[in-house]
Amino acid sequence: MKNPFSVGLSGGIGSGKSTVADLFAARGAAVVDTDLIAHRLCAPDGAAIGAIRDQFGAAFIDADGAMNRAAMRDRVFSDPAAKQRLEAILHPLIRAETERAAQQAQGDYLMLVVPLLVESGDWARRVTRVLVIDCPESLQIQRVIQRNNLSEAQVRAIMASQATRAARLAAADDVILNDADAGALLPQVERLHALYLSLAAKMSQRL
Structure with missing residues (x-):
């Protein structure tokens, strides 16, 4: 990305992050989704699979060679130390892949979808x-x-492992309320997209 203006999109599980990100992408934002990157890392032959097998054992790799998500979910939510071990594997890889994708992204501005943005x-x-x-x-x-x-x-x-709703709202510069249908999202997305285009243009002029 030539323009350094970027938006970090976050929200709790089930809030509709992907739906909103798709609406911004359709309007010209360059979207990099760290959840999708994490899924690729944990897919068959993904860069994280070897370390996950070494750290947790073959029981956490499914028959296709991907991380066994159900088994890992049960493990990390019952064992904080296991959660830290998994994060130690994934977070550096996610960060590196996100940086690479951001450098290659083409769009009016960069939008990073980061579920745990507030927590980190x-x-x-x-x-x-x-x-x-x-x-x-x-x-x-x-x-x-x-x-x-x-x-x-x-x-x-x-949800208990994520930031509270209040903490996320306190960290926000902008908020989209997603408590209805897609029709209620559109005017909110349009308003913020116009704002981000304006801010990206001003930042570009200062370079």
Whole structure:
């Protein structure tokens, strides 16, 4: 990216980050999604698979050679030390791949989708603005149960490991409320896209 203006998009599980990111991408933003990068790293022959097998054993690799997500989810949410070990494997790889993708991205401005942006202060410092996708916690739970076929207890455990809704809102420069249908998202996206184009143009002029 020639223009250094960047937006860090974040939000809790089930808030609709991917949906909103797709709307910005359709309008010309260069979107780099760290969740998609993490999935590629943990796919068959992904760069993280060898280290995951070494650290956790073959039981955490499925028959296709990818990380066994269900087994790993159960492990890390019951064992904080295991969560730290997994993060020690993934986070440096995600960071390196994100930097590479950002350098190659083409668009009006860069948007990094980072689910744990607020939890990791380092990510927040690396973007120009923080955009949080917000919705009621009850709606998060409903969406994730429907999407991932998890129990309410599992969803609540995931949410408990993330920043609180209040903490995310406190860290936000901009907020999109995603508590209705796509039609309610569009005017919010359009308003912020226009703002980001303006800010990116001003930053470019100062270079």
